[in-house]
Amino acid sequence: MYTSQISFLRIKPIPPSFFVILQPQTNASFLIYLDMNKPVRVRFAPSPTGALHIGGVRTALFNYILARQTGGQFLLRIEDTDQTRQVAWAEQYIVDSLQWLGIMPDESPWQGGPHAPYRQSERKAIYHQYVQQLVASGHAYYAFDTEEELNALRERLVAAKVDNLQYNAATRGTMKNSFTLTEAEVKTRLDAGEPYVIRFNMPRKEEVRFHDLIRGWIMVHSSTLDDKVLMKSDGMPTYHLANVVDDYLMQITHVIRGEEWLPSAPLHVLLYKAFGWEQVMPQFAHLPLLLRPDGNGKLSKRDADAHGFPIFPLQWTSPEGEQVAGFREAGYLPEAMINFLALLGWNPGNDQEIFDLDALKATFSLERINKAGAKFDIKKAQWFNQHYLRQKPDEQLVALLQAGLQTQNISADASKAAKIVALMKDRVTFPHDFWREAGFLFEAPTQYDAQVIAKSWTPEAVAFLESFLNGLKQVPAAEWQADTLKHLLHETIEKQGLKIGKVMPALRVSLTGAGAGPDLAAIMEILGSEPTLARIGQALEKIAVKN
């Protein structure tokens, strides 16, 4: 009884994954909520035209989190329909990047899955089949215009001062296509193997509305849209066709992608309608863009060069042979990248800012994604890196240090490495800081900071160093430890009636060459007796006493 009443009222079935709440009396009548209990199927669909951009990584991350959060699936689909822009290593770069960050897909070209293949170039036949459906229903048509003819159209429209220079309902009647050619002529051309494209028959006037999970309702008039090419003359589909067909076949529930796709979303909605797939059309969420740190515009490779920080996850080599920096090689930790990226455009609504993947799975939501683009602030990324680096267990840091030292051809045994880690832990942002900032532990200073010497190398400091040196010589090897040395240090200072601040900079500069650094007693312990004595002796010899 209920059923018949409902069908009589022609109430549309509710899409399975959403609640639709009707609010009578108001114009904004639909509020759509994501039902988080329902598993989503989402996809990341990069095109393998080069190194994966960090913005793409964030898109992948948001998709991944949503899938994990709802117990759904995260698919990776390679959108390689532009054969002229293929880059051989790009696919591997994508896998490596996702793997590095720990956000691997559930279905992909490499793992396979129930909807394989996951590479669009391998799905050509499928698109041909579906586009024929559109041709048959009148939603798409053949066009034979050459590049010159297309340019001529554009020039004519410019001359006529028409606002939108488009191949559309207003202009298609002047071109060479199924509308202006007879059926027989079209067939002859097709049979003759003449190059053609298949275009979408964009309705002359129709209001296209769709709901974006981040931006709300968006309305565009079809008269401002054009007859987009669906099938290219090389037999490959364009993004627009392939993306809609694949998302349908792969049962994608949410399309989460960058804002640069917003203008073509109405076309996609119209395609779903033309195919008769409205009821299962995915929900859209268009993410705010990652912007350049200074001024304006989308984050680009040029910014990376200009600011000296990476915008790619992994290092790569450009066709010109130039090494382009990657976050991984620059010393950024995956945890830090995830945290940093997640907070670019999303926030939890409270003061928490440390999020690992598990925390994100627990708190992430599309509703809390911002609309405005986010500038890329590398300082914040560095802060996250420092945070996560310091949080690592000492054993891991020791391993990191030893690996780093090896690249410098320096070796340090485990106990020495552990001491260095303890000494440097609070002063590092990147793993390489451990050895770059602690070079003085391995190499005696070759020069001394002139400013520090000018200020600290006084006769009394020299006298102190001489007597401290004598004291050090008496310390038995077994007692060469930071606390013993510190005790001796203070004792010597006291005996000479000196102030500690008057004398320490001289000791430091003789040991490290610099005026600032970690605790000196600890440095002497790590250095060991002989090098310590040698360095002080050398400084006393080399540095001339002031006045």
Added chain:
RNA sequence: GGCCCGUUCGUCUAGGGGUUAGGACGCAUCCCUUUCACGGAUGAAACACGGGUUCGAUUCCCGUACGGGCUACCA
């Protein structure tokens, strides 16, 4: 040019008709320390503009400005 999207400290952002407009990064000062770093404390720093609606608008509406995206047989 056309279409679409956006606008709270320098940056990431919270908030929302009546708030001392909150936090974080960065910056500055102070404390700690042999110095630097870490840590702690404090501080400077924002509602783009103009109209409405309202007792009251940073918050709602409309414009303007500014910024961004798209405008390919690229994705």
